[in-house]
Amino acid sequence: xxxxxxxxxxxxxxxxxxxxxxxxxxxxxxxxxxxxxxxxxxxxxxxxxxxxxxxxxxxxxxxxxxxxxxxxxxxxxxxxxxxxxxxxxxxxxxxxxxxxxxxxxxxxxxxxxxxxxxxxxxxxxxxxxxxxxxxxxxxxxxxxxxxxxxxxxxxxxxxxxxxxxxxxxxxxxxxxxxxxxxxxxxxxxxxxxxxxxxxxxxxxx
Numbered sequence: 659x660x661x662x663x664x665x666x667x668x669x670x671x672x673x674x675x676x677x678x679x680x681x682x683x684x685x686x687x688x689x690x691x692x693x694x695x696x697x698x699x700x701x702x703x704x705x706x707x708x709x710x711x712x713x714x715x716x717x718x719x720x721x722x723x724x725x726x727x728x729x730x731x732x733x734x735x736x737x738x739x740x741x742x743x744x745x746x747x748x749x750x751x752x753x754x755x756x757x758x759x760x761x762x763x764x765x766x767x768x769x770x771x772x773x774x775x776x777x778x779x780x781x782x783x784x785x786x787x788x789x790x791x792x793x794x795x796x797x798x799x800x801x802x803x804x805x806x807x808x809x810x811x812x813x814x815x816x817x818x819x820x821x822x823x824x825x826x827x828x829x830x831x832x833x834x835x836x837x838x839x840x841x842x843x844x845x846x847x848x849x850x851x852x853x854x855x856x857x858x859x860x861x862x863x
Contacts, residue, residue, distance in 0.1 A: 685735075685842050685845060685846055686838075686839060686842050688731060689728075689731070689838045689841065689842045689845070690835060690838050690839070690842075692724065692727055692728050692731065692838075693728070693834045693835070693837065693838035694831075694834065694835070694838075695724045695727075696721070696724050696725075696728070696834065697830060697831050697834040698831075699717055699720050699721040699724060700721060700755075700808060701811070701827060701830075702717045703717040703718050703721055704759065704808070704811055704812055704815060705815065707756075707759060707760075707763065708759070708763055708812060708815040708816060709815065718752075718756065721752055722749055722752055725745055725748035725749040725751070725752055726745040726748075726749065727745075728744070728745060728748060729741045729742060729743070729744040729745020729746070729748060730742075730745060732744050732745075732845065733745075735845055736789050736790075736845070740789050743785060744782075744785055744786065744789070747778075747781055747782045747785055748782060750778055750781075751775075751778050751779060751782055754771075754774050754775040754778040754779075755775055755805070755808055757771050757774070757775075758771040758772055758774075758775050758809065758812075759808075759812050762809075762812055762813065762816060763816070772809065775805055775809075776802065776805055779798075779801040779802065779804070779805055780798055780801070782801060783797040783798040783800075783801045784798075786841060790841060790844035790845060791844060792840070792841075792844050796840070797840075797841075800833075800836075800837050800840065803833055804830075804833065804834070804837065807826065807829065807830035807833060808830070810826050811823060811826055811827060811830060814826060
């Protein structure tokens with residue numbers, strides 16, 4: 659199928675192949691959709707991988723594609739090279755998270771894998787901070803919160819605590835919308851220096 663823009667969400671790649679009337683889509687709508695895909699496919703992958711579904715590789719592939727999509731759309735504003743670099747770092751982040759989840763499933767020592775996940779998240783935060791001119795500690799804290807949510811979700815699935823998983827998932831999905839808006843606010847004015855102060859956004863319990 660020939661690639662074409664998506665008039666529904668405003669991305670450069672339509673996945674459903676449906677020709678719809680073109681409409682003006684703001685960046686916040688677009689990136690909320692992309693980060694929703696990120697959290698949604700993370701959820702589907704966690705469930706599939708931990709509970710043994712054959713769908714796990716399919717969801718992992720789609721999740722990895724999502725990272726490149728986010729980088730590509732950022733690159734349309736910040737430059738192709740920056741977008742490619744961000745997409746690459748986000749892809750590495752998924753690989754690091756997958757390694758931590760696999761270690762948990764196989765009952766390996768998680769210490770090193772978790773440390774690698776947070777370190778890699780710091781690299782993503784640094785790249786976003788440098789290119790979007792957001793305080794590094796603010797972005798770093800948001801990625802730490804993100805990582806904690808994912809690790810907690812994996813742990814709850816392993817323990818078969820379904821109700822707690824659903825509650826944690828709601829918190830995770832909301833946090834991803836917050837992260838999306840934080841980054842998109844800066845992306846809308848990439849040359850402006852945002853006077854952000856470090857806030858306590860980690861509501862993780």
